[in-house]
Amino acid sequence: xxxxxxxxxxxxxxxxxxxxxxxxxKEGNEVxxxxxxxxxxxxxxxxxxxxxxxxxxxxRIMTDHNKKKNELENTYTMKxxxxxxxxxxxxxxxxxxxxxxxxxxxxxxxxxxxxxxTRGMGAIRRTVLGSVSDYVxxxxxxxxxxxxxQDQ
Amino acid sequence: MKVVLCVDxxxxxxxxxxxxxxxxxxxxxxxxxxxxxxxxHLPSFVFYEEAxxxxxxxxxxxxxxxxxxEEMKAKYLSKAKAMQVNCQFRVLVGDxxxxxxxxxxxxxxENADLVIVGSRGMGKIRRTVLGSVSDFLxxxxxxxxxxxxxx
Numbered sequence: 001x002x003x004x005x006x007x008x009x010x011x012x013x014x015x016x017x018x019x020x021x022x023x024x025x026k027e028g029n030e031v032x033x034x035x036x037x038x039x040x041x042x043x044x045x046x047x048x049x050x051x052x053x054x055x056x057x058x059x060r061i062m063t064d065h066n067k068k069k070n071e072l073e074n075t076y077t078m079k080x081x082x083x084x085x086x087x088x089x090x091x092x093x094x095x096x097x098x099x100x101x102x103x104x105x106x107x108x109x110x111x112x113x114x115x116x117x118t119r120g121m122g123a124i125r126r127t128v129l130g131s132v133s134d135y136v137x138x139x140x141x142x143x144x145x146x147x148x149x150q151d152q
Numbered sequence: 153m154k155v156v157l158c159v160d161x162x163x164x165x166x167x168x169x170x171x172x173x174x175x176x177x178x179x180x181x182x183x184x185x186x187x188x189x190x191x192x193h194l195p196s197f198v199f200y201e202e203a204x205x206x207x208x209x210x211x212x213x214x215x216x217x218x219x220x221x222e223e224m225k226a227k228y229l230s231k232a233k234a235m236q237v238n239c240q241f242r243v244l245v246g247d248x249x250x251x252x253x254x255x256x257x258x259x260x261x262e263n264a265d266l267v268i269v270g271s272r273g274m275g276k277i278r279r280t281v282l283g284s285v286s287d288f289l290x291x292x293x294x295x296x297x298x299x300x301x302x303x
Contacts, residue, residue, distance in 0.1 A: 001175050145296060146298075
C-alpha cells in the first residue's frame with residue numbers, strides 16, 4: 001500500500017508520522033512524505049522615485065525558505081531511515097494552496113491513503129481542524145487518516 | 153491496538169470493512185464493528201375520549217428496529233468469518249444524542265485507539281461531501297480518525 005504522509009515543520013506532523021509508523025505501518029508499505037510549501041511572500045517592488053530592487057531582501061527570504069525546506073527534508077529522511085521504511089521524500093514549493101497540492105500529489109503518486117495531523121503551523125488555534133486538513137478531508141479521492149495527538 | 157469500525161446499512165461501510173481487513177489489519181488488533189441503532193419511531197397518541205394505547209404498533213416498531221440490528225450483526229459477522237478474521241459486533245443505542253455523539257462517547261469509554269468511518273452513509277442528502285457522522289467524529293473524537301472513501 002502506498003501511503004502519502006503530508007507533513008510540515010510542526011510537532012503535530014511529527015507525532016502523526018510516529019503514530020502512523022507505530023500503529024499502522026505494515027512491512028511492504030511504501031511511504032511518500034510530502035510537504036507543499038506555499039510560495040513565500042516576496043516584497044513587491046515599487047518603482048517610484050529612485051526605488052531600488054530589493055535584491056538583498058528577496059535573497060534573504062528565499063534562502064530562509066530553502067533552509068527550512070532542507071531542514072524538513074533532513075528530519076524526515078532521518079526518521080524514515082531509522083524506521084527502515086521504504087520511502088520517498090518530496091519537499092516542494094507550490095503555487096497552489098497546500099490542500100490542493102496535497103490532493104494533486106496523492107493522485108500523481110497513486111497513493112492509497114493520506115495521513116496527516118489535525119493542525120500545523122497556523123496561527124489561529126481556535127479551530128479543531130486546520131484549513132489544510134479540512135480541505136484534504138473534503139476533497140481527497142482516497143481514505144484520509146487524521147491523526148489527533150493524545151494531548152489535544 | 154483497539155480499532156472501532158463504524159458500520160451502517162450502506163455499501164460504503166461494507167467497503168470500509170473489507171478494505172480495513174485487507175490493507176490495514178495486523179494480528180493483535182482488536183476490532184469492534186459498531187452499529188448505532190435508530191430509536192424506533194414510536195407513534196404518538198392522544199388521550200381523547202376513547203383513545204386506545206397503540207400497543208401493537210409500538211411492538212411492531214420495536215420489533216422492526218430489533219430485526220434491523222440482528223440483520224446488521226449477521227451480515228458483519230459472516231463477512232468477518234468469510235475473511236477469516238476476528239471481529240466483535242456491538243450495537244449502540246443512542247440516548248437522544250446524534251449517532252456521532254453516541255460514537256464519540258463510546259470511543260472514550262472503550263479507550264479505542266483508532267476509529268474508521270465512511271465518508272457518507274445512509275443520509276438522504278447527497279450534496280455534502282462528508283456526512284454528519286464522519287464530520288462530527290473528525291472534529292470531536294479524541295483519537296485518530298480514518299475517513300474511508302470508496303475509490
